[in-house]
Amino acid sequence: MTRPLAILCAALAVSAAFxxxxxxxxxxxxxxxGPRPLARQTESAVVRDYLEAWQTLSAAMDQNRADLLNQNFxxxxxxxxxxxxAEQAKxxxxxxxxxxxxxxxxxxxSPEGLSIQLVDYIQYDVQLLDREKVLxxxxxxxxxxxxxxxxxxxxxxxxxxxxxx
Amino acid sequence: xxxxxxxxxxxIVSAAVLPALAQSGALDLPKNIEAGSAFSIPTTGAGKATxxxxxxxxxxxxxxxxxxxxxFAAGDLSNAGHxxxxxxxxxxxxxxxxxxxxxxxxxxxxFLAKPSRLPAGLQNGITxxxxxxxxxxxxxxxxxxxxxxxxxxxxxxxxxxxxxSQGAAWTEMNSxxxxxxxxxxxxxxxxxxxxxxxxVPGDPCGLKMSARQVGDKLQLETDPLxxxxxxxxxxxxxxxxxxxxxxxxTTVDVPLKHSVAQAEVPARSGARISVATGVVMGNExxxxxxx
Numbered sequence: 001m002t003r004p005l006a007i008l009c010a011a012l013a014v015s016a017a018f019x020x021x022x023x024x025x026x027x028x029x030x031x032x033x034g035p036r037p038l039a040r041q042t043e044s045a046v047v048r049d050y051l052e053a054w055q056t057l058s059a060a061m062d063q064n065r066a067d068l069l070n071q072n073f074x075x076x077x078x079x080x081x082x083x084x085x086a087e088q089a090k091x092x093x094x095x096x097x098x099x100x101x102x103x104x105x106x107x108x109x110s111p112e113g114l115s116i117q118l119v120d121y122i123q124y125d126v127q128l129l130d131r132e133k134v135l136x137x138x139x140x141x142x143x144x145x146x147x148x149x150x151x152x153x154x155x156x157x158x159x160x161x162x163x164x165x
Numbered sequence: 166x167x168x169x170x171x172x173x174x175x176x177i178v179s180a181a182v183l184p185a186l187a188q189s190g191a192l193d194l195p196k197n198i199e200a201g202s203a204f205s206i207p208t209t210g211a212g213k214a215t216x217x218x219x220x221x222x223x224x225x226x227x228x229x230x231x232x233x234x235x236x237f238a239a240g241d242l243s244n245a246g247h248x249x250x251x252x253x254x255x256x257x258x259x260x261x262x263x264x265x266x267x268x269x270x271x272x273x274x275x276f277l278a279k280p281s282r283l284p285a286g287l288q289n290g291i292t293x294x295x296x297x298x299x300x301x302x303x304x305x306x307x308x309x310x311x312x313x314x315x316x317x318x319x320x321x322x323x324x325x326x327x328x329x330s331q332g333a334a335w336t337e338m339n340s341x342x343x344x345x346x347x348x349x350x351x352x353x354x355x356x357x358x359x360x361x362x363x364x365v366p367g368d369p370c371g372l373k374m375s376a377r378q379v380g381d382k383l384q385l386e387t388d389p390l391x392x393x394x395x396x397x398x399x400x401x402x403x404x405x406x407x408x409x410x411x412x413x414x415t416t417v418d419v420p421l422k423h424s425v426a427q428a429e430v431p432a433r434s435g436a437r438i439s440v441a442t443g444v445v446m447g448n449e450x451x452x453x454x455x456x
Contacts, residue, residue, distance in 0.1 A: 034335050035292075057221060076302045080222050080244055087224040095219050108333050111292035112279035117333055126249050128219050130226075135217060135251045136260045142247045145306060145331055147296060159296070159304050159332075160221070162247035164197060164264035 022051050023123070028105035036109045038116075046116050046148055047104060049155040053146075054122075057081060057160075058097040064089040074149065075158040096127040100139075116155065120144045121165075141165070192252050192261035200268050200301050201243040205234040206250075214254035220265075222246040245303035267303035274298070274311075276351045276358035284367035285344050286394045289337040291315060291362055295351045296333050304332040309353055313338070317347040317364065329353075340364045342394040366396035372447030374406070374426075374440045383408075383432040383452060387440060389424040397424045402442060410436035 027047055030038055053072035060068040066082040073081060088094060100123040108117035122144055127137040147159035198204050206216070210231035218225040222244035229235045231254060242248075245267040252259045275296040283290045293313055297305045311334040316322040320341045327334040340362070341347060347362045370393035376383045385406050390398035404426035408415040410433045417428040430438065434454040440447035 033330060033333075034294075035337065061221065076298075080302070084220075084222060084224050088219075091224060091226040093217070093219065093224055093226065095221075095224070097221075107331060108335075110277055110294035110333070111335055111337070112277050112294065114277050114279075115294065115296070115333075117331060119331070126219070128217055128249060128251055130215075130217070135253055136249065136258060138249050138260055138262065140247060140249070140262065145304060147304070147333075161245050161267075161304050161306075162220070162264065163245065163306055164247075164266065 022054065022102065023100040024102070025051060026101070026103045028103065030106045032106065033108050034111055036111050036113060038106065038109050042109075042116075043106060046106065046118070046155050050104070050118065050120070050146060050148060050157065051102065052154075053157045053160070054097075054099055054102075058099070060085060061088070061095045061097060064094060072154070072156055073158075073160075074151065074156045077157050077160045081160075092131045094129045094132075096129070098125040098127070100124055114149055115158070116148050118146050118148070120146060192250055192259035194250055194261045194263040196263060198242065198263065198265045200245050200265050200299060200303050201240050202268075203237060203239045203241075205236045207234045208232060208252070210254070212254055214252055217251040217253070218242070218248050219251075220244075220246045220248040223248070243301040243303075245299075245301075267305045267307075268299035268301065269305065269307060270299060271297045271305060271309060271353040271356050272300035273302065274351055274353060274356055274358040276360060278349050278351075278360040278362065280362070281360070282363040282365060283340050285340050285364045285392065285396055286342045286367055287340045290340045291338040291347075291349065292335065293338070293349060293351055293360075294333065294335040295329070295353070295358075297329055297353045298332075305329070306332045309334075312350075312352045314350045314352070315341075315347055315362070316350075317341040317343065317345055319343060344396045366398045367392040367394070368443055369398050369445050372404075372440055372442060372445050374438075374447055374450070376438060376450050376452065378432045378454075379429075381432055382429045383436075383438070385428045385430060385438065385440070387426045387447070390421060390426075390442070391424070398442075400424070404440060404442045406430060406438065406440050408433070408436050408438045 056072040066085045069078050103121040106118045123141050128135045142162040143165045144162050148155040149158050208231050216227045216229050245265050250261045277294045297309050309329045311327050313325045313336045315338045323338050325336045349362050350359045369390040373388045400421050402421045406417045406428045408430040419426045419428050436452045438450045
């Protein structure tokens, strides 16, 4: 009984092989609120750009370079993360995020097509460094809500917010 | 004893802070904190230490005195998210995790309304989507009621109430039967956002022309064009008159003026003349000469 169930689950979940930096990536079947259908290509682009945004965020936080955010972030998310990076730089801190796994589900595509919302159950290790001295490395499991908006060439993250599970 | 422990008696937590403490790692922290609220982290022991709080949305570092509660004033930690806390002294390093939740009062809306212009009398032609944020620009993910209203002069207001899911709500509205500007408002709590939707006449409901000969020309003229709700079709809408005669075809495109289109074509006995605009075909006249 468990085997067919496992096969069914595997069939429902679209697994994608992404770079090892992002760990394993699972994309759950999309169950959308709203009237606008989501094309397969759009779904793939959103997931690709969202994962790239995490890579960018990790690099920006690790190198304290807010300019890196421009590639994948806009609006509130970009502003907040830029402030964090400025705070880190001022305090002599760095944070290194190493993703271990993503479990992504797209939940909302706004009717006019200008925003997509997803939920990501993510596992990562966060390492905090003070003037290059490692203070702590902590494995984290978190549920992130992300809102992405389309730009000329890619979907960019406008909101990226963890919430308690 | 170097290990930092929670002393419940020392906990000073504001009313907005849930006082449930997580047993995560060695550093005990409030499990849930509302963004922007005051809270404190109790410590025991003696001596100086440094507290680090780090998350993608905020980073803090403070020199603290062990044995004293570490107080965070309202607004110190305003960004919702997951945070790592590290308390480091000469002899120990304690870590913990905690979450900061969005404040519950809506303070800003991101309102996406579309289209900005559409024909009158269109079912579910207008859509609105809203994301609800608190005063710190955190997405409020707990269910929140959003009221949508679409109002236009001399027509009943349409209203919908939608509860957000994960911070988002959406709705569809019909455009009014009368042309004119409609005000589309989304409201959550005491905050609202408005957009203006221009409702224009739709396609003509019918298209009828008449012809009369003046010299060697035929003067063609349509009846006033109206959409199916009775609105005059917008001036400038192109109307095409086509005359077919003896295997040749003459086409005249004219814009509507005062809801009427007029054109002249050669008066040829046996000619067939048709009229159309957009997807609407009008009547056809077979000209047999002046009666």
